Amino acid sequence: MMKKRVFLFTCCAFLALSSFGQQQLGQRPRVKSPVVNADGTVTFNFYDPTAQRVSVSGDFEEIHNKRLDMAKQENGVWTVTTPALNPELYSYSISVDGQRFVDPSNSYVNRDISTLSNIFIVSKSTDDKGHLYAVNNVPHGTLSRVWYDSPTLGQQRRMTIYLPAAYDGKKRFPVMYLLHGHGGDETSWSDLGRASQIMDNLIAEGKCVPMIVVMPNGNPTCNAAPGWWHEGMYTPDGNAFNQRGAKASMEESFMDIVNFVDNHYMTVKKRSGRAVTGLSMGGGHTFGISRLYPETFDYYGLQSAACRMPRGIVPDTPNSNLNQDYDEQMKRLFDSKPKLFWIAIGKEDFLMQMNTDLRKYLDEHQYPYEYYENDGGHIWRNWRIYLTLFAQKIFK
Known part of the structure; x- marks a missing residue:
């Protein structure tokens, strides 16, 4: 009899608490946003x-x-x-x-x-x-986080690689190297830039050639995105570990990335199958890569680029012949006849003057390039547009 009373009391208490919980839940409105x-x-x-x-x-x-x-x-x-x-x-x-x-x-x-x-x-x-930035009912590529060895930097490093839906390990595909800006990492273009969605949709619509997209980490003092390497869960601030210095620059170590990709994926292993583009700091890296490896890539895209030119070389300034090496690099690059040298920037971008100076230099030397200018400033909204446009220009 005592056991029955205890059981009944427990059941009543449970029902009372359940009723209270449901009542509290009912008092809090269900909110949907946005x-x-x-x-x-x-x-x-x-x-x-x-x-x-x-x-x-x-x-x-x-x-x-x-x-x-x-x-x-x-x-x-x-x-x-x-x-x-x-x-x-x-x-x-x-x-x-x-x-x-x-x-x-x-x-x-x-x-x-x-x-x-x-x-x-x-x-x-x-x-x-x-629609272009959304996940749609189209064939989807594969997005992977990949570790590779960089002998130049003496590190194991991480990058993000997009393989198009048609990639089967048999056919060879061209490669676009897609570089992030200051404070970013190997996740920036896939997360903030919607790179995989853009590529899936463009390829499905026949607007661009199916291609591999490689999104490396452009910070030579950091092996990977915050929380994904041995330094642990530090607070990202855009300048992490810069005080340590690096064995080499991003540009100097870039062929480690190209060699790894060519050795591990079915790529078109020649100039006509390689493009490099980047935003802001990554645009500056692209500019440096174009001068260091003028016959390795056929397509270059500078997006809101931090394309700082050597002091004294900007046209209409005193001592514009101070940097002979720079002149020689640029001559070697354009003598090699790349298929595309593309510059894109927003009218309100704080790096507009740098890009204007670069265009003056190119015009003065009659070096061919394409230029795209739109509204807005130094923002992801523009860089998604630039990726969309650049991807449709290459490998055709």
């Missing part, structure tokens, strides 16, 4: 009944100050709806009483150096950028 509406507007929702001020900040070009104040509802949910946004991949965060947070209702998060931001995509047709 909601991409059919008209291209986007609604953000955030639950915090105790907050005094909540706002959303993102890379919304359609919003003047990039910030939207949210309004509090009676149920403690803060909400705001944007004007119609153009097709694009957007990043945003939420500010609660002055503190920055990722949106707890959105599990899609990217890291840019040490900053975490949520992302979402707006798409209105199969011909827009939003």
